[in-house]
Amino acid sequence: EADIYQTPRYLVIGTGKKITLECSQTMGHDKMYWYQQDPGMELHLIHYSYGVNSTEKGDLSSESTVSRIRTEHFPLTLESARPSHTSQYLCASSEYVSTDTQYFGPGTRLTVL
């Protein structure tokens, strides 16, 4: 069973609010990822990290930012949420490279009104 956690599981907020989605893993994995998932669409990689102080933008343009100050923690922040940010956000980690098994958290369902 994967030891990767996301909070909150569900979030409904108003436009313009600043939010942080939390992701933590206890497996000691160096590689961590944030994906956006919408019904009928492929998972889009929006950010990834190969270790502490390493962050990269993914293939999908995103207005969010991430930080990686500790190995186990990879939070995602939206400075000013908009309705277009409404989506499911999945966090994942892997031990070596991204094509190893990726362990996913349960996701955060974000709704911006």
Added chain:
Amino acid sequence: TQLLEQSPQFLSIQEGENLTVYCNSSSVFSSLQWYRQEPGEGPVLLVTVVTGGEVKKLKRLTFQFGDARKDSSLHITAAQPGDTGLYLCAGEPTNDYKLSFGAGTTVTVRA
């Protein structure tokens, strides 16, 4: 344009029937993975295939990687309600080290 096309998008069958879902691309992949995602949860890896023509069996699930490493299929024999979920394929393109995911096939097995 999606790198990986999955079909069908939705599949609803009766318990005990067989089903096959497909994952196709015009690109070559170094490896391909299949994940299953249940409602309210993240995807969980089922299998990784790495060799063209490879066939892997996981109980009632059979996974095949095409000879040219551009496509894959997942076959479930005698499906059970517990097989219900979203099945995602994900591939490592030969020119990239990041996974690309398909949009998934939603499988519903009715009791």
